[in-house]
Amino acid sequence: MTNRQLYYRAMRSGMDRAEEIVRIAARLDWTWTIADIDRFSSATGWAVLRRSTYGATMQTDLMVPLPKASVYTSGDQLKYFSIAVTDTNFGEPPSDPEGVVDDFAALGVWMMTELGRPARRTPGAESSIRWDLPNLVVSLSTLGTQVRLRLINPAYQEKEDHYDSEVRPWLDAEEKAAGEDQ
Numbered sequence: 001m002t003n004r005q006l007y008y009r010a011m012r013s014g015m016d017r018a019e020e021i022v023r024i025a026a027r028l029d030w031t032w033t034i035a036d037i038d039r040f041s042s043a044t045g046w047a048v049l050r051r052s053t054y055g056a057t058m059q060t061d062l063m064v065p066l067p068k069a070s071v072y073t074s075g076d077q078l079k080y081f082s083i084a085v086t087d088t089n090f091g092e093p094p095s096d097p098e099g100v101v102d103d104f105a106a107l108g109v110w111m112m113t114e115l116g117r118p119a120r121r122t123p124g125a126e127s128s129i130r131w132d133l134p135n136l137v138v139s140l141s142t143l144g145t146q147v148r149l150r151l152i153n154p155a156y157q158e159k160e161d162h163y164d165s166e167v168r169p170w171l172d173a174e175e176k177a178a179g180e181d182q
Contacts, residue, residue, distance in 0.1 A: 015085070015086060015103065015106060015107060017061065017062055017063075017085075018062065018085035018086065018107060018147075018149060019107070019110055019114070021044060021083070021085070021149065022111060022114065022115070022138060022149070023114070024040075024043045024044055025040070025136060025138065025151045026114070026115065026133065026136060026138070028040060028043060028136075029135075030135050030136055030153075032077060032078045032153040032155065032156075033076050033077060033078060034073055034076050034077075034078055036078050037051075037056050037058075037071055037078065040081070040151075041058055044060075044061075045061065046058045046059055046060050046061065046069065047059045049068070054072065054073060054074075055070065055071045055072045055073045055079075056070075056071040056073070057069070057070060057071070058071065058081075060083065062083070062084070062085055062086075063086075064084045064085070064086065064087040064146070065087055066084065067084075068084075069081055069082065069083040070082045070083075077153070077156075078153055079152070079153055079156045080150050080151060080152040080153060080156060081149075081150065081151040081152075082148060082149075082150050083148065083149045083150070083151075084146045084147070084148055085107070085146075085147050085148065085149045086099075086100075086103040086107075086146065086147040087145050087146045087147075100142050100144075100145060100146070100147060101142070103147045104127060104140065104141075104142050104147045107140055107147060108129050108140055111129070111131065111138070111140060112129075115131045115133065115138060116131065118130055118131050119131060119132040122141075125142075126141065126142055126143060127141065127142050128140065128141035128142070129141075132154070132157070133154075134154075135154065136151060136152070136154065137150075137151075137152035137153070137154050137157040138150070138151060138152070139152060
């Protein structure tokens, strides 16, 4: 078997594992407190490597160059998990931008089957798809050579959405006006 065939076999197994992670997250009874870090770790079989005031780092079993999940918190509240589920810059072959698009599309189609119609879609170089479930927001996006999965506290996502729809346009208009005054 060639290095390229081994690479794509590893990516397929990584995609299968990513699908399993989404199923686990969708079934978890989230409290969105820091206790969920250990509950999710136990459910996935991942290990918590480090904890800090602002979150934690988990060792994953995904087939990516840096198999880690970042967990972001605020006090005792959990904001979100960010996980690289595929990465086309993994040894042989070199970075494959089409592979990122293919991985994103394949996972997106599977997630639509599993989670239903997405709440939001953003096309482009940094594409994303988002599902707003009753107690979990699931986001799939591309970032460089990676496909990233975010598992988000709905209350945190609501604050982010408010910022994006209400505050950011105002700041952009202020910045534009300041630039015109000069």
